[in-house]
Amino acid sequence: MRWRSTCLWLALAAMVGFGLFHVKYEVQRLESELHQLNSEILKEQRQVHVLKAEWAYLNRPSRLSALAHSHLDLVPMDAGHTGSIKDLPMRKPTTSPPPAPHRRHIARATALPLIRTVGELPLATKPLSPAWTSRLPLSGANPNTITPPGAPQ
Amino acid sequence: MNRGQGGAAAKAANGRRRQGKTNGLDTIRTQAIDAGRTRLLVTGAMFGLVFLVIGARLADVTVIKQGNEPRLVQAKPSASWQTGRADIVDRNGVLLATSLETSSLYANPRHVLDRREAATKLAKALPELSAAEIFRNLASDRSFVWLRRHLTPRQKYAVNRLGIPGLYFQREERRVYPLGHLVPHLLGFTDTDNKGIAGIEESFDEVLRATPEPLALAIDIRAQHILRRELRAAVSRFRAIGGGAVVMNARTGEILAMVSLPDFDPNKPASQPPTATFNRATLGVYEMGSTVKILTVAMALDSGAVTLKGGFDASKPIRTNRFLITDYKPKGRWLSVPEIFMYSSNIGAAKMALAIGTNGQKRYLGNFGLLRQPSIELPEVGSPIVPSPWREINTMTIGFGHGLAVSPVQLTAAVAAVVNGGILWPATVIRRLAGHKVSGRRVISARTSEQMRRLMRLVVARGTGRKAAAVGYLVGGKTGTAEKSGGRGYRRKALLSSFIAAFPMTAPRYVVLALLDEPRGRRDTLGYATGGWVAAPVVGRVIARLGPLFGVPPVDESSPRIKRRMSIKFNSRRRKLASF
Numbered sequence: 170m171r172w173r174s175t176c177l178w179l180a181l182a183a184m185v186g187f188g189l190f191h192v193k194y195e196v197q198r199l200e201s202e203l204h205q206l207n208s209e210i211l212k213e214q215r216q217v218h219v220l221k222a223e224w225a226y227l228n229r230p231s232r233l234s235a236l237a238h239s240h241l242d243l244v245p246m247d248a249g250h251t252g253s254i255k256d257l258p259m260r261k262p263t264t265s266p267p268p269a270p271h272r273r274h275i276a277r278a279t280a281l282p283l284i285r286t287v288g289e290l291p292l293a294t295k296p297l298s299p300a301w302t303s304r305l306p307l308s309g310a311n312p313n314t315i316t317p318p319g320a321p322q
Numbered sequence: 323m324n325r326g327q328g329g330a331a332a333k334a335a336n337g338r339r340r341q342g343k344t345n346g347l348d349t350i351r352t353q354a355i356d357a358g359r360t361r362l363l364v365t366g367a368m369f370g371l372v373f374l375v376i377g378a379r380l381a382d383v384t385v386i387k388q389g390n391e392p393r394l395v396q397a398k399p400s401a402s403w404q405t406g407r408a409d410i411v412d413r414n415g416v417l418l419a420t421s422l423e424t425s426s427l428y429a430n431p432r433h434v435l436d437r438r439e440a441a442t443k444l445a446k447a448l449p450e451l452s453a454a455e456i457f458r459n460l461a462s463d464r465s466f467v468w469l470r471r472h473l474t475p476r477q478k479y480a481v482n483r484l485g486i487p488g489l490y491f492q493r494e495e496r497r498v499y500p501l502g503h504l505v506p507h508l509l510g511f512t513d514t515d516n517k518g519i520a521g522i523e524e525s526f527d528e529v530l531r532a533t534p535e536p537l538a539l540a541i542d543i544r545a546q547h548i549l550r551r552e553l554r555a556a557v558s559r560f561r562a563i564g565g566g567a568v569v570m571n572a573r574t575g576e577i578l579a580m581v582s583l584p585d586f587d588p589n590k591p592a593s594q595p596p597t598a599t600f601n602r603a604t605l606g607v608y609e610m611g612s613t614v615k616i617l618t619v620a621m622a623l624d625s626g627a628v629t630l631k632g633g634f635d636a637s638k639p640i641r642t643n644r645f646l647i648t649d650y651k652p653k654g655r656w657l658s659v660p661e662i663f664m665y666s667s668n669i670g671a672a673k674m675a676l677a678i679g680t681n682g683q684k685r686y687l688g689n690f691g692l693l694r695q696p697s698i699e700l701p702e703v704g705s706p707i708v709p710s711p712w713r714e715i716n717t718m719t720i721g722f723g724h725g726l727a728v729s730p731v732q733l734t735a736a737v738a739a740v741v742n743g744g745i746l747w748p749a750t751v752i753r754r755l756a757g758h759k760v761s762g763r764r765v766i767s768a769r770t771s772e773q774m775r776r777l778m779r780l781v782v783a784r785g786t787g788r789k790a791a792a793v794g795y796l797v798g799g800k801t802g803t804a805e806k807s808g809g810r811g812y813r814r815k816a817l818l819s820s821f822i823a824a825f826p827m828t829a830p831r832y833v834v835l836a837l838l839d840e841p842r843g844r845r846d847t848l849g850y851a852t853g854g855w856v857a858a859p860v861v862g863r864v865i866a867r868l869g870p871l872f873g874v875p876p877v878d879e880s881s882p883r884i885k886r887r888m889s890i891k892f893n894s895r896r897r898k899l900a901s902f
Contacts, residue, residue: 211403214403215403215423218403218405218420218422219422219423221417221420222417222420222422222498222500223500224417225416225417225418225420225500225501226500226501228416229500229501229502229504230501230504230543230544230546230547231504231547231551234547234551245867245870246870246871247794247866247867247869247870248792248793248794248795248866248869248870248876249794250870251794251870251875251876253875
């Protein structure tokens with residue numbers, strides 16, 4: 170009887186000791202991993218910092234405008250490129266479905282600069298009826314809602 | 323207590339021993355065992371109690387949660403990496419100045435095995451150093467010599483590749499301006515110890531060192547690029563010795579772009595001539611010429627010295643004992659106030675200034691902030707040159723912009739106040755946050771401001787500023803052509819040609835000033851180098867680009883609504899020339 174209980178207690182003590190050391194080594198391992206991750210984060214942050222400087226350098230407006238001039242077929246926007254929804258004429262409602270746009274027209278339309286309106290859009294106050302919007306060639310993304318980033322008020 | 327008990331038990335045992343031997347012995351044994359048990363019980367109970375307390379405390383500490391303990395223990399987040407000096411960014415967050423880590427190469431000559439070979443190899447890896455120079459450095463018997471400061475990563479790699487013993491790297495920080503020539507005067511630069519010694523770097527030196535947060539300026543890099551490009555083109559076209567330009571938000575006083583030419587690369591500040599580091603927009607003070615007539619007319623209308631219907635006789639030049647005030651293109655007749663402004667009549671403006679009076683002019687100019695140093699956050703700020711004593715002749719000449727020298731930024735802020743409804747905002751190069759309230763000061767009434775907007779529109783629509791008309795943006799402005807003073811009197815050929823404009827004139831949002839220093843006329847400008855020929859086209863082109871950039875909705879300038887809002891009545895009753 171006494172032997173048995175002694176064995177039981179010894180076994181328990183051994184198990185607890187094993188558990189303790191196991192947890193201890195696990196914590197040590199995790200801590201060294203944490204330390205390594207932290208130093209990697211710092212290293213990445215340093216590299217991101219350098220890349221940010223490089224990004225700013227490569228995005229110099231003079232360089233961008235030279236690149237745009239040599240590679241793109243675009244011109245600076247002027248007042249004539251800007252319009253408002255109000256200026257668009259209303260389309261006559263027709264019963265027949267609109268003809269499919271010719272490929273040439275699509276190509277030309279994508280080459281045109283985006284029409285941009287600033288201020289209140291009439292869309293915001295009076296939504297178009299679903300019958301109208303379903304017929305519009307462009308569904309989903311509305312290019313008219315683009316406002317210039319960071320335009321000072 | 324135990325002992326007392328024991329003593330009593332022993333006495334009792336002695337008494338029993340006398341009574342009988344065997345019986346007594348039994349009793350003694352029993353009693354001793356009893357006493358032992360009692361002692362054990364008491365000791366055990368005490369130990370048990372202590373263990374109970376320890377156990378309870380153990381459970382309390384480990385198992386039971388305390389109220390202030392977090393549910394999940396988190397490791398302290400690693401301190402994020404930061405440089406010793408904060409970045410500077412523009413209003414949209416574009417990086418303007420940052421600190422980069424660099425490596426500087428030094429050597430311990432005592433550890434270098436073969437100095438001659440090392441010098442030859444190094445000179446190949448770093449072509450800007452000569453082998454003889456490196457060898458001279460390595461030949462010294464010091465234990466530390468700098469070979470080259472601030473290597474690029476590629477150079478560092480090349481040096482490491484050589485595998486020469488005795489060469490070491492020291493990690494250092496260096497200020498870098500990725501945009502180079504674009505904003506040098508505003509940013510300034512630092513010395514080799516990363517201490518700001520010019521521009522924002524100097525005025526915000528402590529702030530940049532103290533907080534890791536980037537400093538956001540009011541400037542917009544896109545507007546800056548447009549302004550610099552157009553001004554540069556004009557400076558080279560008219561072979562001017564320099565130029566300055568400012569774009570200001572008329573409703574907040576924020577400076578969105580500021581250019582001074584010639585400029586420099588802040589990455590290499592040491593090799594710059596002082597003319598390049600001179601900021602013409604804030605440090606330079608100039609007699610601005612006719613652009614000051616905006617202020618003269620505004621104060622005349624605001625003080626009630628004259629109304630839009632009034633006018634002055636500009637048929638004859640004004641003669642005083644030293645000066646002769648004439649018009650550039652004399653009309654030789656009585657001119658109404660809008661005509662004086664539109665044709666930029668010096669005689670009319672001088673008489674208008676006299677009608678306001680010296681004290682009134684001083685008070686208004688003081689309110690416009692033209693008589694003391696502006697409060698802009700830069701170390702390079704010029705103080706205006708104010709006449710002393712302020713005589714009547716000064717009042718007259720200041721009326722058309724001579725005799726009072728102010729910086730372009732000061733004039734821009736004053737004109738912004740004239741067009742924005744009459745509130746003067748202090749000029750600032752730091753971005754104003756949306757909720758941040760700054761106190762503007764009313765300098766003229768809203769009604770006067772409205773009249774001035776019509777007058778400035780008139781100059782661009784029909785007067786001297788027609789070349790600044792950016793179609794659709796309803797530009798209004800005023801030309802200025804001043805002769806620079808040199809030695810005694812004014813030099814006729816050395817001009818300071820400027821143009822200041824605001825747009826859109828229905829509710830101005832931006833003010834643009836361009837100024838060229840000593841432009842020379844060309845054949846295609848008919849030999850003219852005046853503000854209307856030289857500076858107005860710059861402003862016009864800049865506004866044509868800024869309008870879409872800032873999302874200013876263009877208007878149809880010929881629509882009846884706009885025409886009505888910009889209309890101005892001026893009676894040009896002609897006096898018969900035959901009367902004199």
